[in-house]
Amino acid sequence: MITVGQGAIRPDLLSGTERVIYEQKMGSSTPFHYETADELLFELKLRAATVAAAIALEHSEVAFATFKKSRANNNYWRRTNEGGFELRKRASPSAAIRDIYANGGEYGFECATAIVIVLYKAVLDTIGDETFDRLFGNLYLYSWEHDSDMPLVTEDGKRETFPGDVLYYINPDYNPETPQWQGENVVKLTGDMLFGHGIGIKNERGIIDELNENRRPGSQISARLFERTTHPDYSAILQETQVRSGTSGPAFARSWPAGAIAGRIGRRTRVYG
DSSP states (O other), rough: OOEEEEEEOOGGGSOOHHHHHHHHHTTTTTTTEEEEEEHHHHHHHHHHHHHHHHHHHHHSSOOOOOOGGOOOOOOTEOTTTSSSSOOOOOOOOHHHHHHHSSGGOOOEEEEHHHHHHHHHHHHHHHHHHHHHHHHHHHHHHEEEHOOOOOOOOEESOOOOOOOOOOEEEEOTBBBBTTTTGGGEEEEEOOOEEETTTEEEEEEEHHHHHHTTTBBBBBOOOOOEEEEEEEEEEEHHHHHHHHHTTTTTOOOOOOOOOOOOOEEEEEEEEEEEE
């Protein structure tokens, strides 16, 4: 159930994906409180943009590659020894992210890097080039677990998920000769579909079947959904956008589920319970 402290939104003015997310949250038994209507609308827009960015990446020409064999357009990125991509000096962050989608044939990376790219593209499409360049001038694309620039919220435990959430399917008995198949980071789309770089757009059964095909020979231990959900810290990003533009309002309260405990390490918030 959604409650809003100040203001209201008109569901009839929402885009298709935004309305799907709104209706799912409104119909949920979990309470979601927003201090202002702007905060709610920003989350809906960014979640919808995440879905769109994931689908667009699947339809681009980017390839799956392990960290060891990753590659990127040298005009924008310097490949690090770890296989990540560091933004070159004088390169525009927004142009560099858009280049991945426009010239995908020059790029190869694995699923964790793909998640980082999808999230940055979604934020870019939501806040625009100028604001994005101000907020994310030191881009480093490697793994969403190691990213220090994007404020994230990670929620542990079994809970309801929504389009735009990042989920992880673990493959506990993966073949050690192909460690890239030890799991798959996915973006939840609408309906029952998921996007996983290197696997494509499939439902949960399709993701699990693909992982199961890459287990130890003879293994009977199935891949499964790991009970952890990650998404951008929508309130933090909105606040930073407003602060940089000089239109900041009151600090937003976080809407953790009742009884949950939240802790913050750097740019990542962890929610338990």
